[in-house]
Amino acid sequence: MSRIIGIDLGTSNSAASIMEGGRPTMIPSAEGTSVGGKSFPSYVAFTQDGQLLVGEPARRQAITNPDGTIKNVKRKMGTSEKVTALGKEYTPQQISAFILQKIKKDAEDYLGETIDKAVITAPASFDDNQRQATKDAGAIAGLDVVRIINEPTAAALAYGLDKGNTSQKILVFDLGGGTLDVTIMDFSDGVFEVLSTSGDTHL
Amino acid sequence: MTGESEESGVREEAPETDALAEAQAKAEEYLDMARRVQADFDNYRRRTQKENEEFRAFATAGLITELLTIVDDFDRALEHADGGEVFVTGVRGIRNNLMKVLESKGLSEIDASGRFDPNLHEALCTVEGEEDGMVAEVFQKGYRLGDKVLRYAKVKVTRKPAPAAPAEDGENDGKQEDKEE
Numbered sequence: 001m002s003r004i005i006g007i008d009l010g011t012s013n014s015a016a017s018i019m020e021g022g023r024p025t026m027i028p029s030a031e032g033t034s035v036g037g038k039s040f041p042s043y044v045a046f047t048q049d050g051q052l053l054v055g056e057p058a059r060r061q062a063i064t065n066p067d068g069t070i071k072n073v074k075r076k077m078g079t080s081e082k083v084t085a086l087g088k089e090y091t092p093q094q095i096s097a098f099i100l101q102k103i104k105k106d107a108e109d110y111l112g113e114t115i116d117k118a119v120i121t122a123p124a125s126f127d128d129n130q131r132q133a134t135k136d137a138g139a140i141a142g143l144d145v146v147r148i149i150n151e152p153t154a155a156a157l158a159y160g161l162d163k164g165n166t167s168q169k170i171l172v173f174d175l176g177g178g179t180l181d182v183t184i185m186d187f188s189d190g191v192f193e194v195l196s197t198s199g200d201t202h203l
Numbered sequence: 204m205t206g207e208s209e210e211s212g213v214r215e216e217a218p219e220t221d222a223l224a225e226a227q228a229k230a231e232e233y234l235d236m237a238r239r240v241q242a243d244f245d246n247y248r249r250r251t252q253k254e255n256e257e258f259r260a261f262a263t264a265g266l267i268t269e270l271l272t273i274v275d276d277f278d279r280a281l282e283h284a285d286g287g288e289v290f291v292t293g294v295r296g297i298r299n300n301l302m303k304v305l306e307s308k309g310l311s312e313i314d315a316s317g318r319f320d321p322n323l324h325e326a327l328c329t330v331e332g333e334e335d336g337m338v339a340e341v342f343q344k345g346y347r348l349g350d351k352v353l354r355y356a357k358v359k360v361t362r363k364p365a366p367a368a369p370a371e372d373g374e375n376d377g378k379q380e381d382k383e384e
Contacts, residue, residue, distance in 0.1 A: 020243050020246070020247065021240070021243050021247070042364035045321075047321075048335060048336065053321055057321040057322055058321070058326040060321045060324065060326060061319065061326055061356060062326070063327065063328060063329060063360070064319060064326040064329055064336060064360040064362065110250070111246060111251065112246065125315075126325045
């Protein structure tokens, strides 16, 4: 009876949650006192003395270690671009995997059980390559990504818009740290369909 | 969400086995549901207990964090108080008393000398230095409450200037574009 966590793998910030008693509950980042409450910045850093830092600690040292700190890697997902940290090359999937590993560990500490399945959200504008890259990142992190769902769909589900059984048009306005996404969706017969999505991918 | 009552096609031939199978499926579903609820509840109880303990320990965290700015003010006032020996002694006394109260609630100052540690310090800027990664200046002191960091020390960190000949430039283009905050 393994549980599935939901992950928002964001450009600037990331977070995870779990269904508990039929409601989603945020899983707090282990560092606790992050600026974004229970989420944490999507930073990964390799220090000169060989440490791997993810989240708040990576952000706090970013300015002293610009060559070893990577952020906004989501923008490179699904491309063949590599990122370089301290002279070593990584794929965007590998860097995202470090973020997912931290989430996995935080979730396991919080829930007291092993987590190996996850649903990860992706922007409605993500193409197949970008979605596959997100899945690959999950696999590297030891997570079986059972589904990639659109971020606006996840938002609509969180508000229970699928429960009303009424057909409707939904506009989701997502002003994030790194991107702005505005999506119009149609909901009918239990299915969300993205009609249009736009925004600014580089705030 | 898949309907289990829609197997009416089979019902004509073997109504009893069908009803039995249906009941068994239902029983299994309920058992599964009960297990899930039990697991959720166990988790919930465990976590609530942990959160309660944490709440008790850190209930004053918000207040103390706000008071820290006043401690800062005292520090600044004292730094710039010329002469007026008695006044300075007085203010220093107040500052120390306030700190004593806060320390009795578990507050302690974070040591921000020596090597930069991202688990305790936040780097605001860098300055050239003999060695990499040493704290050169503290802009704002950091504090702990118990073993939890309440506020990270905001610091300036040394960087050893790079040796004169820079390596191949072309490799770095992946990173440089992400300048925005």
